[in-house]
Amino acid sequence: MDKADALLEVIYRKFPDYLFAKTNxxxxxxxxxxxxxxxxxxNRKFDLKLLYxxxxxxxxxxxxxxxxxxxxxxxxxxxxxxxxxxYALLKQWAPNHELTQVxxxxxxxxxxxxxxDQLGMALAKIVETTExxxxxxxxxxxxxxxxxxxxQAQFSKTF
Numbered sequence: 001m002d003k004a005d006a007l008l009e010v011i012y013r014k015f016p017d018y019l020f021a022k023t024n025x026x027x028x029x030x031x032x033x034x035x036x037x038x039x040x041x042x043n044r045k046f047d048l049k050l051l052y053x054x055x056x057x058x059x060x061x062x063x064x065x066x067x068x069x070x071x072x073x074x075x076x077x078x079x080x081x082x083x084x085x086x087y088a089l090l091k092q093w094a095p096n097h098e099l100t101q102v103x104x105x106x107x108x109x110x111x112x113x114x115x116x117d118q119l120g121m122a123l124a125k126i127v128e129t130t131e132x133x134x135x136x137x138x139x140x141x142x143x144x145x146x147x148x149x150x151x152q153a154q155f156s157k158t159f
Contacts, residue, residue: 023066
């Protein structure tokens with residue numbers, strides 16, 4: 001894997017305008033969570049036609065690689081609107097492509113994932129409610145202790 005990563009970087013540095021060098025290097029950056037490098041790799045152009053303004057036609061493999069990187073990048077930086085825009089294009093032009101399925105698995109979680117998310121939210125509410133009940137009991141105990149101490153002090157004065 002290290003040799004493959006090193007080779008990706010060499011290819012990207014040697015052929016910086018080659019789309020597959022850009023997308024493969026960008027996939028590596030996504031894997032390594034080096035998200036800050038993505039805008040630099042694509043010259044801050046997140047549209048294939050802007051990136052290669054001299055071209056009119058793109059092969060489907062170029063389109064899917066670029067769109068997948070863009071969808072995942074925008075998803076990872078918390079920009080769902082642009083992530084969904086790229087995903088919609090993938091679904092339109094390459095609905096059965098493996099990269100479309102990769103993006104789908106990230107942006108459109110399965111029923112199981114949705115259920116797990118709901119379970120997590122329900123557990124968070126239970127924990128929050130329990131914490132609130134415990135805090136209320138602590139406050140009641142502290143009030144009781146303060147009242148008891150006061151009564152003991154008053155009893156000691158009179159006795």
